Amino acid sequence: MSDIVASAPGKFIVLGEHAVVYGKPAVALAVDRRFTCRVRRSSRPNVNGRPFERGVHLHLDTIIGRNSCPPVSLETESEIPSGSGLGSSAAMSSAFSAAVRALCGRELDEREIAVDAFEAEYAAQGRASPMDASASTHGGGVVVNGPRGDRPLWSISKNSNTWDVSETDVPEMTFVVGYTGIKAPTGPQVEKVRKYRAKSRFAAEILDEIGQTALEGIGALDCNDVEGLGRLMTHDHKLLSILGVSCKELNKLVNAAERHSYGAKLTGSGGGGSMVALTDDPEAVCKAIALRGGQPFVVRTGEEGVRVSEILQ
Ligand code: PMV
Numbered sequence: 001m002s003d004i005v006a007s008a009p010g011k012f013i014v015l016g017e018h019a020v021v022y023g024k025p026a027v028a029l030a031v032d033r034r035f036t037c038r039v040r041r042s043s044r045p046n047v048n049g050r051p052f053e054r055g056v057h058l059h060l061d062t063i064i065g066r067n068s069c070p071p072v073s074l075e076t077e078s079e080i081p082s083g084s085g086l087g088s089s090a091a092m093s094s095a096f097s098a099a100v101r102a103l104c105g106r107e108l109d110e111r112e113i114a115v116d117a118f119e120a121e122y123a124a125q126g127r128a129s130p131m132d133a134s135a136s137t138h139g140g141g142v143v144v145n146g147p148r149g150d151r152p153l154w155s156i157s158k159n160s161n162t163w164d165v166s167e168t169d170v171p172e173m174t175f176v177v178g179y180t181g182i183k184a185p186t187g188p189q190v191e192k193v194r195k196y197r198a199k200s201r202f203a204a205e206i207l208d209e210i211g212q213t214a215l216e217g218i219g220a221l222d223c224n225d226v227e228g229l230g231r232l233m234t235h236d237h238k239l240l241s242i243l244g245v246s247c248k249e250l251n252k253l254v255n256a257a258e259r260h261s262y263g264a265k266l267t268g269s270g271g272g273g274s275m276v277a278l279t280d281d282p283e284a285v286c287k288a289i290a291l292r293g294g295q296p297f298v299v300r301t302g303e304e305g306v307r308v309s310e311i312l313q
Pocket of ligand 1: 018021086121127132
């Protein structure tokens, strides 16, 4: 008997959240906070000692179904707060997929793991992009529907959308994340945007502009243009606010960080969760965020994607 341990990193979205759900460009960087899954075969399927419930453990259920997986016992450990906008559910899904695949002796194909994690997110959120799943699985820097010339990783299609995912160099830039402490699940935020877009051309135009901003940001990242990227991040925050996915706590932290940054914005689905600032004065940004009641941390980028090990009992 052996246990399989797999872990995957969280991420933050530099530009393009929400619009990426509709196939627009976006870019994300994996960070040095990981989600770990430890699985073993068990006649009584459970999650951290509690019975496995299909309706509760939607992400896991999707992955179990896709892999005709035998009953397992799962223990989890996370350095990523859930609902913090840092991709904890994608990291969990990617790590769990890799762990059950290894348990069944199947090939550890990165694309297959990313698709498992994407389908799990889609089922749990009602709608999703493969951005978080790809960033957690591959690690480093990931661009979705970027300009030609990127290093392609994989393409994923669902309904009428196709997402071409590629790898990008991790920039030598310093980012500070500020967590509001407010847990904000992704599903309701994604649904809010879907409803707004369905009834308003204005919302669709804002999503287009977020995509255009991300495309410009990918160019700024490529040529290490910190000032340009910062300006685009702040602009993106305004667009996301107009879309209705920011909140007063996020705005407070973004405003406080901006004074010491090239730019700042909410990251992830919003409504709470976290913001991110691009700066060369991380200490001042951390102080400003903490003063306004946020939990700051300097993120280390360039984090490795999903990794698996086997522990013999
Ligand atoms: O809040 P997070 O970390 O789950 O990020 C969600 C990103 C969205 O673009 C809002 C949704 C998605 O699936 O891409």
